[in-house]
Amino acid sequence: MYGFEAISHHNGWVAAATGACIVFSGLATLAFLISQLHKLTDLLDRPPKVTVTVAPPEKPVVPPPPEDPLDLERTVERYLPLIEELDAEFVLADLYVLAKRYHLPHVHLSIRTMVEAGRLEPLGEGVFRFSA
Amino acid sequence: MDLFLQFLGNTGFGLVDWRNLVMIVVGVFFVYLAIAKKYEPLLLLPIGFGIILGNIPFFKGFGIGIYEANSVLHYLYFGVTSGLYPSIVFLGLGAMTDFSFLLANPKLMLLGAAAQMGIFCTYLGALALGFSPHEASSVAIIGGADGPTSIFLTAKLAPHLIGPVAIAAYSYMALIPIIQPPIMRLLITKKEMRIRMPEMRQVSRKELIIFPVVGLILCTFMAPASIPLLGPFFFGNIMKESGVVDRLANTARNAIIDTATIYLGLTVGASTQGDVFLNPKSVGIFLLGAVAFSIATASGLLVAKFMNLFLKEKINPLLGAAGVSAVPGSAREVHMMGQHADPTNFLLMHAMACNSSGVIGSAVCAGILWSFLMG
Numbered sequence: 001m002y003g004f005e006a007i008s009h010h011n012g013w014v015a016a017a018t019g020a021c022i023v024f025s026g027l028a029t030l031a032f033l034i035s036q037l038h039k040l041t042d043l044l045d046r047p048p049k050v051t052v053t054v055a056p057p058e059k060p061v062v063p064p065p066p067e068d069p070l071d072l073e074r075t076v077e078r079y080l081p082l083i084e085e086l087d088a089e090f091v092l093a094d095l096y097v098l099a100k101r102y103h104l105p106h107v108h109l110s111i112r113t114m115v116e117a118g119r120l121e122p123l124g125e126g127v128f129r130f131s132a
Numbered sequence: 133m134d135l136f137l138q139f140l141g142n143t144g145f146g147l148v149d150w151r152n153l154v155m156i157v158v159g160v161f162f163v164y165l166a167i168a169k170k171y172e173p174l175l176l177l178p179i180g181f182g183i184i185l186g187n188i189p190f191f192k193g194f195g196i197g198i199y200e201a202n203s204v205l206h207y208l209y210f211g212v213t214s215g216l217y218p219s220i221v222f223l224g225l226g227a228m229t230d231f232s233f234l235l236a237n238p239k240l241m242l243l244g245a246a247a248q249m250g251i252f253c254t255y256l257g258a259l260a261l262g263f264s265p266h267e268a269s270s271v272a273i274i275g276g277a278d279g280p281t282s283i284f285l286t287a288k289l290a291p292h293l294i295g296p297v298a299i300a301a302y303s304y305m306a307l308i309p310i311i312q313p314p315i316m317r318l319l320i321t322k323k324e325m326r327i328r329m330p331e332m333r334q335v336s337r338k339e340l341i342i343f344p345v346v347g348l349i350l351c352t353f354m355a356p357a358s359i360p361l362l363g364p365f366f367f368g369n370i371m372k373e374s375g376v377v378d379r380l381a382n383t384a385r386n387a388i389i390d391t392a393t394i395y396l397g398l399t400v401g402a403s404t405q406g407d408v409f410l411n412p413k414s415v416g417i418f419l420l421g422a423v424a425f426s427i428a429t430a431s432g433l434l435v436a437k438f439m440n441l442f443l444k445e446k447i448n449p450l451l452g453a454a455g456v457s458a459v460p461g462s463a464r465e466v467h468m469m470g471q472h473a474d475p476t477n478f479l480l481m482h483a484m485a486c487n488s489s490g491v492i493g494s495a496v497c498a499g500i501l502w503s504f505l506m507g
Contacts, residue, residue, distance in 0.1 A: 002262050010268075012259045016252040026354045027245035027493055033346055034339075035238040041338040070262045 069109035072117050078104060079114065081129045092120070092128050145198035147189035151406025151435040159401065165306065172306035172461065175279065178394055179302055182401020198402045206283060215287050215360055217396040218280035222361045225280075225379045225459070225491065226344075226368025226388025233485035235339050235351030236332040239439070240451065240482065244489025247455025248497050250275030250428025255501070259418050259433035263413075266290045269501040271417050274301045275424030276494025277308075277456035282402065284361060285498040289505060296414040298400040308461040312429050312453050313424070316469050319433045321450050325473035326441075327448040329482045337373070339500030344370040349494050356497025357506070363497065428456045432486070447482075457490035 001009055069075060082098045083090070092111065099107040114120045121131045140146050161178025166173040168172075190196045198205040234240060251272045258268035270286035270293050278446040282301040293431050304311060316325075344366035352359050371381040403409075432452030440446045454466045463483035470479040 003260050006262060007256050009257045010259050010265045011267075012256050012268075014263075015504050016256050019255075019504065020249055020252045022354065022500055023493060023497055024242075024245045026351065026496060027241050027489065029239040030347060030350050030492075031241035033350065034235050034241070034343060037235065037339045037342055038333075038336065041336050041342070045336070064161060068413070081191065088288050 024079055069106035072113055072119070075110045075113055076119055079104055079110065080130075089127050089129045091126050093126065095128070142191050144189040147191065149189065149312040149406055151410045152187040152189055153406075154402055155187040155406040155409060156181035156184050157343075158404075159185075159187065162401075168335040170352060171309075172302070174393060175302045175397060176306050178397025178414040179299065179401040181315070182398040183270060183299075183404050184401075185398070186357050186402030197405065198399065199405070199408070205399065205402055208282060208395050209393055209403060211392070212283060212298075212399050212403070213287050213291055215284045216390045217399075218284035218287075219360050221280040221389055221396065222495070223364035223382050223391070224386075226365040226370075227372045228389075229365075229369055229375075229459075229488050230484070231343055231369065231488055231490070232335040232340060233476035233481045234331055234453065234488055235335045235343060237329075237482070237485060239443075239447070240250040240485045241489040241492075242439065243432050243436055243452045243486045244368055244457075244491075244493040245455070246452060247428045247457075247486075248276060248493045249426045249431035250426070250456070251494070251497050251501075253431075254420055254424035257423060258416075261416055261420070263416070264290075266505055267293060267413075269505060270297050271420045272424060273494070273498055274304065274417075275456075276490070276497055277301070277304060277305055277425055277428060277458040277462065278494040280495045283396070283459070283500045285502060286477035288502055292415065294400065295403040295405075295409050295412070296417040297421075299404060300418050302400075303418075304421055304425045305458045305461055308458055308465050311425055312462060312465050313469060315426060315429045316399075316433065316450060316466075319437070323334060323344055323447050323474055324437070325470060326477060327446050328474075328477055329448055329451075329479060330445055332481075337375075341370065344373065347492065352499075355496045355499030355503060357502040358495045361495040361498065362492065365491070379428075386481050394498035422463045424457070429453045429462075430455065446462060448477075448479055450479060451483055451486050453487035455490045455493070456495045457487060459487045459491060462490075463487045 004084060009011060079099065082102065085098065086094055096107055096111065104110065111120070117124070119131055120128045122128055159180045162183060164177045165171040166176035166180060186198055192200070195203045197203060198209050200206060254275045255268050255272035258271045261266065265270060266289040270290040273282045273285045276282065276295060279298065279301045283294060283298050286297040299357070304334070348362060348366040353360050368384050371377050371384060432455035433449055434452070436447060436449035436452030440449060448470060450466045450470055454463045456462050463480060466483040467478070467480040470477045
C-alpha cells in the first residue's frame, strides 16, 4: 500500500497533526514558564523584611571651650589636689613635673598665674608654699 | 595445495562480496571526509572506520560479526540496540549545554519546536512510500538531526533499520554546510539576514538551576517515553549548573560522552554490513532523511519569519535553521551565514539557544512517536 491510501490506512494524518501540536504546545508552554522564571527567582532573591530604625541626626558635638589658664579660681581648683600631694613647702619644679604627669593643660601659664596672684608664695631658691 | 586453497577460501579475499567492497569504499570516504575535510570528525571517523570494520568478510558462525551472538562486537552493539549509548551521550550533552541564552530569550524555543515539523512531514512521506508506521517513525526522526535520538527511537521501533538510519542521520549532520545554506538563501532575504539580535539579559544562577527541573517535569509528563533521553540530559545539566559536583559534570562531559561516542560510532558503522545494509529500503531512508532535514530547516526559517510579523523586536530568521538539534553544526552555519551578510553581526550564541531547544524538541518528538506506536 502506497501514497495517500497508506497514510490514511495507518492513521498518519492524525498522528502527524497530533504529534506536531503536542510538540509545539509543549515547547511553547516551556517557553512561557521559563519566561516567568526570573520573576520567581526575583521573589526568592527578595531580601527579608527588616525594620530599620532611623536614628535621629546626631547633634554636632561642640567641643568644650579651652580652659583659660588666666582664670585663677579654676586653676587653683585644678592644682590644689596636686599641691596637697607635695610637702607644704615644695620646689616649683616638682609641681611642674606633677602637672605634666596628670596632663594638665598650660602648665607654665597656670603656675605663673598662681604665682602672680600670690597663691604660690616664693620662699627663695625655687621653693614655694601654697597660700590659701 | 588443497590446504592452501581451502585457507584462501576462508580468508576475506575468498569470502568477499561486492556489497562489502562498496561499503568499504563508503567507509574510506567517511574517514577521508573526517580527516581531510574535517567534516564532523568526532562522528564520521568512528563511523567510517566502523563501516570498514563491519564489512571485512569473515567466516560466519564463529562469533565474529556484529550480528552474531556472543561476538565482542555484538556485546558492544548492545549499547546501541538497548538505547544505552544515546542515553549516555545525552547525559554528557546536558553537562555541556548552556541554557542561559535560551532562558534570556525564551521565544527562541519556538524555533526549536518549529524545526521538528520536518519529522512529522517525513513521517507522512515514509508512510506514503510504503514503510510501516514503526519504520516511518524511525526514518522521520532523522529530521530532528539528532544522531543519538534517531538511534534510540530506531532501536525501539525498527531495530533492523539502525544502520541506515544512523548513517543517514550522522551523514546529514556532517553535511549541514552543504544542505542548509541553499535553503537559507532561498527563503531569507539579505535584509533579514542582517537583523541584529538584542543584547541578552543576565541570567541568574537560580534560573539555570531551576530550568532543568522544570524542563524535565514538563517534557517527561508530556511524553514519558522521552525519559531515557531527557532524564540524563537534564540531570547532566543540573550537575553542571549546580556547581556542587564539578567533578561529576566534568566526567560526564568529557570521559563518559567520549567513551559512548566511540562505541556508538564504531558499532553503528560496523552494523552496516553490505549484505544487510545495501537494499532499496536504505536508499529510501537516505532520500527521506534528506527531505526530512530540508523540511526541518525550512520550517524553522519560515516560522521565524512568521513570528517577525507579530514581534516588535524582530528576530533574525536565520536562527530558525538552528532549530534542528545538530549541535553545534547548524548554529555555526547560521552564524557564518549571518556574518556573510553582515560581518559585524554575531548570531552564534542565539543560534546555540535554538539548537539546545531543538535537542529537547527532537527528544520529545521521539517520545511522542514511540508513545503513539506502543499499543
